[in-house]
Amino acid sequence: MTDLIRSxxxxxxxxxxxxxxxxxxxxxxxxNGSDPRCGVAIGDQILDLARMEAxxxxxxxxxxxxxxxxxxxxxxxxxxxxxRANLTDMLAEGSGREAALRGYLVAxxxxxxxxxxxxxxxxxxxxxxxxxFNVGTMFRGPENALPxxxxxxxxxxxxxxxxxVVSGTPVTRPNGQLKGPNDDAPRFGPSQxxxxxxxxxxxxxxxxxxxxxxxxxxxxxxxxxLLNDWSARDIQAWEYQPLGPFxxxxxxxxxxxxIVTAAALEPFRTSTPEREKTLLPxxxxxxxxxxxxxxxxxxxxxxxxxxxxxRTNYREMYYSAxxxxxxxxxxxxxxxxxxxxxxxxxxxxxxxxxxSLLELSWGxxxxxxxxxxxTRSFIEDHDTLAxxxxxxxxxxxxxxxxxxxxxxPARKLEx
Amino acid sequence: MTDLIRSxxxxxxxxxxxxxxxxxxxxxxxxNGSDPRCGVAIGDQILDLARMEAxxxxxxxxxxxxxxxxxxxxxxxxxxxxxRANLTDMLAEGSGREAALRGYLVAxxxxxxxxxxxxxxxxxxxxxxxxxFNVGTMFRGPENALPxxxxxxxxxxxxxxxxxVVSGTPVTRPNGQLKGPNDDAPRFGPSQxxxxxxxxxxxxxxxxxxxxxxxxxxxxxxxxxLLNDWSARDIQAWEYQPLGPFxxxxxxxxxxxxIVTAAALEPFRTSTPEREKTLLPxxxxxxxxxxxxxxxxxxxxxxxxxxxxxRTNYREMYYSAxxxxxxxxxxxxxxxxxxxxxxxxxxxxxxxxxxSLLELSWGxxxxxxxxxxxTRSFIEDHDTLAxxxxxxxxxxxxxxxxxxxxxxPARKLEx
Numbered sequence: 001m002t003d004l005i006r007s008x009x010x011x012x013x014x015x016x017x018x019x020x021x022x023x024x025x026x027x028x029x030x031x032n033g034s035d036p037r038c039g040v041a042i043g044d045q046i047l048d049l050a051r052m053e054a055x056x057x058x059x060x061x062x063x064x065x066x067x068x069x070x071x072x073x074x075x076x077x078x079x080x081x082x083x084r085a086n087l088t089d090m091l092a093e094g095s096g097r098e099a100a101l102r103g104y105l106v107a108x109x110x111x112x113x114x115x116x117x118x119x120x121x122x123x124x125x126x127x128x129x130x131x132x133f134n135v136g137t138m139f140r141g142p143e144n145a146l147p148x149x150x151x152x153x154x155x156x157x158x159x160x161x162x163x164x165v166v167s168g169t170p171v172t173r174p175n176g177q178l179k180g181p182n183d184d185a186p187r188f189g190p191s192q193x194x195x196x197x198x199x200x201x202x203x204x205x206x207x208x209x210x211x212x213x214x215x216x217x218x219x220x221x222x223x224x225x226l227l228n229d230w231s232a233r234d235i236q237a238w239e240y241q242p243l244g245p246f247x248x249x250x251x252x253x254x255x256x257x258x259i260v261t262a263a264a265l266e267p268f269r270t271s272t273p274e275r276e277k278t279l280l281p282x283x284x285x286x287x288x289x290x291x292x293x294x295x296x297x298x299x300x301x302x303x304x305x306x307x308x309x310x311r312t313n314y315r316e317m318y319y320s321a322x323x324x325x326x327x328x329x330x331x332x333x334x335x336x337x338x339x340x341x342x343x344x345x346x347x348x349x350x351x352x353x354x355x356s357l358l359e360l361s362w363g364x365x366x367x368x369x370x371x372x373x374x375t376r377s378f379i380e381d382h383d384t385l386a387x388x389x390x391x392x393x394x395x396x397x398x399x400x401x402x403x404x405x406x407x408x409p410a411r412k413l414e415x
Numbered sequence: 416m417t418d419l420i421r422s423x424x425x426x427x428x429x430x431x432x433x434x435x436x437x438x439x440x441x442x443x444x445x446x447n448g449s450d451p452r453c454g455v456a457i458g459d460q461i462l463d464l465a466r467m468e469a470x471x472x473x474x475x476x477x478x479x480x481x482x483x484x485x486x487x488x489x490x491x492x493x494x495x496x497x498x499r500a501n502l503t504d505m506l507a508e509g510s511g512r513e514a515a516l517r518g519y520l521v522a523x524x525x526x527x528x529x530x531x532x533x534x535x536x537x538x539x540x541x542x543x544x545x546x547x548f549n550v551g552t553m554f555r556g557p558e559n560a561l562p563x564x565x566x567x568x569x570x571x572x573x574x575x576x577x578x579x580v581v582s583g584t585p586v587t588r589p590n591g592q593l594k595g596p597n598d599d600a601p602r603f604g605p606s607q608x609x610x611x612x613x614x615x616x617x618x619x620x621x622x623x624x625x626x627x628x629x630x631x632x633x634x635x636x637x638x639x640x641l642l643n644d645w646s647a648r649d650i651q652a653w654e655y656q657p658l659g660p661f662x663x664x665x666x667x668x669x670x671x672x673x674i675v676t677a678a679a680l681e682p683f684r685t686s687t688p689e690r691e692k693t694l695l696p697x698x699x700x701x702x703x704x705x706x707x708x709x710x711x712x713x714x715x716x717x718x719x720x721x722x723x724x725x726r727t728n729y730r731e732m733y734y735s736a737x738x739x740x741x742x743x744x745x746x747x748x749x750x751x752x753x754x755x756x757x758x759x760x761x762x763x764x765x766x767x768x769x770x771s772l773l774e775l776s777w778g779x780x781x782x783x784x785x786x787x788x789x790t791r792s793f794i795e796d797h798d799t800l801a802x803x804x805x806x807x808x809x810x811x812x813x814x815x816x817x818x819x820x821x822x823x824p825a826r827k828l829e830x
Contacts, residue, residue: 120577121536121575121576121577126657126658147656147657149592149594149601149653149654149656152592152594152600152601153592153601153653153654155654155657155658155661156658156661157572157573157658157659157661158572158573158574158575158661159573160536160573160748161536162535162536162748162749162750162751162754163747163748163749172747174745174746174747175626175745175746176745176746177564177567177568177695177745179564179567185567185692186564186567186568186695187695188695188696188697188745210826211590211826232746235746238564238568239564239568239570240657240658240659241562241564242541242562242570242655242659243541243570243571243572243655243659243660244572244655244657244658244659244660245658245659246570246571246572246573247742247743247745247746247748248746250743250746250747250748251746251747251748252747277600280592280601280602280603281603282603327662328662328665330589330590330591330592330603330662331589331590331591331647331650331662331663331665331666332578332587332589332665332666332667332826333575333577333578333662333665333666334577334578335577336577339577411625411626411747
């Protein structure tokens with residue numbers, strides 16, 4: 001475990017900041033309606049990398065002028081390492097660059113954050129064992145909870161990239177086909193069981209055009225975000241057989257605004273769990289490729305205070321993002337820069353570490369009581385949901401910034 | 416039904432050409448290693464629209480200089496209609512433009528065809544009733560063949576846009592996890608049940624950012640291609656529960672190279688079938704939105720002659736592309752220019768009209784005999800599969816050009 005690297009940006013040395021110099025997460029911001037610009041978070045500030053590149057203080061072949069991180073990711077690992085080393089040097093306490101760079105700092109409180117990269121395609125996995133067991137138990141009973149393939153395959157399905165939005169974007173409750181088990185026919189109306197899924201998102205930073213190993217997959221992942229895979233459980237229950245979730249998952253997926261790089265998370269690598277079934281060789285991890293990242297979910301009713309619904313950790317996953325990406329390519333599927341892989345819901349072993357309301361309220365049978373005294377089985381209109389996460393070092397944290405969204409009421413139907 | 420519109424390009428007046436003046440399908444081509452250029456097929460020629468625009472003979476705001484049709488599609492219906500009317504005038508017999516345009520014609524035999532558009536996202540449906548019934552019967556018996564939701568929802572799932580390739584691209588047999596019902600554990604190896612799916616692809620030409628009606632969806636579809644959704648049945652059988660197909664469908668999806676516009680298909684509109692279950696209002700078709708398009712599949716073993724495996728028609732679909740697109744947006748899912756929607760496998764009611772080898776060989780139990788005397792249950796290495804299709808008018812046809820691919824042997828595994 002490394003120590004805090006002190007910066008001349010004083011707020012970056014506070015033990016509770018998400019963004020010490022050890023982190024250096026990449027985002028896209030604007031101020032006063034400007035064009036979106038590439039920047040890096042440091043303490044409570046953003047260093048305006050786009051303007052630095054334009055002024056000749058950084059050289060990234062114009063990648064930082066694009067208002068997205070895709071072009072920089074495409075430059076590859078040497079470029080990733082060089083920029084990180086350069087920024088670490090420039091921002092370190094005693095670097096002597098303070099006078100030159102002070103004018104490139106923008107207060108985060110003055111900035112609007114945008115999507116940090118264009119999502120090329122989005123894949124969502126189902127790779128948390130406690131989540132799969134909980135959901136399987138509700139739907140099929142505990143004996144058949146885990147599907148037979150689950151211990152062998154990081155089960156995944158393709159999601160909808162066009163629906164991925166940045167933290168802070170409101171989400172409109174979807175309408176869809178609903179049919180309860182005792183209804184004669186489906187009806188079309190607002191989802192009554194709208195839910196979150198607490199996940200991590202891994203961002204593919206290098207392309208591949210055929211099967212790659214787990215080690216190659218690990219190297220191709222640029223960084224991570226928090227990811228809330230909003231889910232309409234009632235739409236899903238009626239639509240998902242036989243080809244999987246579709247409109248239940250297409251309303252929105254929210255990501256946190258800062259890409260925390262794999263480099264920043266390096267000190268926090270940890271192993272996937274011991275396995276009762278040995279994985280096929282193409283999925284074996286040559287080294288620890290999961291990360292120890294503390295996670296929590298909070299719910300804030302309109303005008304109320306926040307209740308923390310769950311606390312869990314990314315290390316609960318059964319498969320790492322590197323294993324998921326290697327599996328994703330096993331058929332020859334090409335991967336591209338900007339592909340986003342959702343980890344699957346990250347539930348821990350205890351009730352207070354479950355990563356969805358479906359599990360927390362056990363399908364609505366055990367409503368949660370909020371700190372305000374209200375109860376919740378699923379999300380109510382104008383609830384704001386927030387995911388937070390950080391890898392916890394000695395005297396510092398590698399944080400992600402919040403991943404939030406308010407649920408707006410469903411669109412009115414005609415007629 | 417309209418008549419043949421005669422052109423001064425003589426080959427466009429032949430009754431067996433796929434590309435009479437009535438068609439005017441858009442593609443992307445190169446000659447002698449040139450950059451890919453936008454063009455339109457006419458008889459056995461391609462009119463080089465990129466060079467015409469560069470020379471000032473057409474005005475499309477530079478969209479034809481991009482080597483893809485996405486930018487032109489984004490210009491919208493008025494631009495679509497204007498270019499079609501302009502090309503129809505210029506290429507018509509007696510237009511007086513022959514001398515000026517003759518130099519912009521390129522023989523198709525001298526051209527290489529490329530992807531006609533960038534596939535933004537790819538969605539595959541399961542909306543052919545005979546196919547769903549056949550597959551359901553094999554997997555679950557005839558009583559449970561159609562899932563309960565099937566008559567109410569155009570069932571779809573998200574596919575992998577990065578795997579879509581243009582006709583003529585070889586396809587490598589995938590490796591994947593395989594586990595037979597009597598195997599103790601899965602193994603990793605080449606798919607033994609690699610298959611085709613005969614489909615039509617609808618191309619979204621206008622964006623939407625929320626639910627749209629079936630009528631709006633119809634208006635947003637720019638055109639159609641033939642689509643072969645290559646499928647590894649054995650990989651699918653082991654992976655697809657509970658979240659649907661993933662690596663079984665990610666090796667490749669091949670499309671025909673010419674975008675046949677909805678405008679060209681207008682005379683061939685036909686209704687989806689009578690329904691035993693009334694659709695919910697959001698899926699009701701205000702007018703016929705399916706098309707009468709004759710389709711066939713041929714298989715050519717290496718060095719052998721082609722056997723036609725199946726003849727069917729797009730009018731067999733239970734849901735039109737407009738219904739599928741409207742459903743796709745029902746949750747609020749944003750759609751973008753270049754989204755590709757696969758119809759689902761188009762099987763007819765008879766054995767010789769089935770759209771997949773899975774159905775034609777009834778899961779391998781009834782191997783097909785080719786004209787060469789060989790038999791096939793699934794695709795063998797170096798077989799070339801070809802889809803063809805055309806809407807048949809009086810004395811002319813609106814053809815798609817072939818959609819072909821040769822299956823190459825699987826990659827060797829290490830160790």
